[in-house]
């Protein structure tokens with residue numbers, strides 16, 4: 001992340017706080033097909049188009065709107081590496097949320113189930129991740145604001161996802177899965193051989209996002225909780241070809257259960 005870029009994003013965040021009067025403590029990034037989760041909250045909506053420092057999302061199922069109120073800021077729409085965005089742009093939503101005042105972050109995504117105990121419609125608490133993207137958002141000079149490093153040059157990643165968040169999620173919904181998310185670049189889905197390799201590496205679900213956001217959020221000192229909605233059997237494990245419109249459709253269908261879970265987690269993390 002370049003110092004100038006983060007300064008611009010923080011500046012944009014300060015402008016939003018000034019106009020709306022809000023400095024929420026909790027941020028959330030919504031995955032493919034999950035944009036309706038934002039509708040549970042009474043919020044002011046700011047289209048990404050009104051935040052010129054942000055790039056434009058190009059993927060179906062990612063709206064491109066910031067929802068904000070005094071408690072929560074929700075990025076409905078994220079930036080994926082496969083869209084051609086730079087690593088800085090991929091994590092610009094996290095920088096925006098941090099600039100708005102968020103100290104905690106919930107990341108959500110749609111993912112393919114690698115673990116043979118997982119089925120479409122399952123929700124997996126992200127317990128850990130494998131970065132298979134080929135880049136790390138912290139590569140490059142360690143950014144500074146007013147001469148001070150934004151975070152550690154070599155940040156610890158031994159506990160990216162909050163165990164307290166995972167425990168609370170299990171308490172709220174007794175039927176959750178838990179596992180390791182592996183991020184690949186996409187946009188092609190994986191081959192069955194890749195899925196077998198990822199399984200041997202210890203991955204339970206595969207997707208094309210989230211990991212850079214979680215790394216950057218931890219670097220910034222935020223607490224992170226993660227949820228994957230399993231939208232399909234990973235390549236070779238089901239009988240059908242994979243299509244993004246089905247990923248979005250399953251996301252929409254499972255949104256009510258996700259909404260209930262997320263609402264409980266939001267209430268808890270705002271009070272905790």
Ligand SMILES: O=P(O)(O)O[C@@H]1C[C@H](O)[C@@H](CO)O1
Nearest residue numbers: 031032109110208209244247
């Ligand atoms: O933004 P997420 O990770 O939820 O989106 C997933 C990964 C790809 O962008 C897309 C593939 O269908 O959905």
Ligand code: HPA
Nearest residue numbers: 110111112206207208234
């Ligand atoms: O099977 C998948 N692979 C990668 N990304 C995904 N996002 C949803 N499903 C998948």
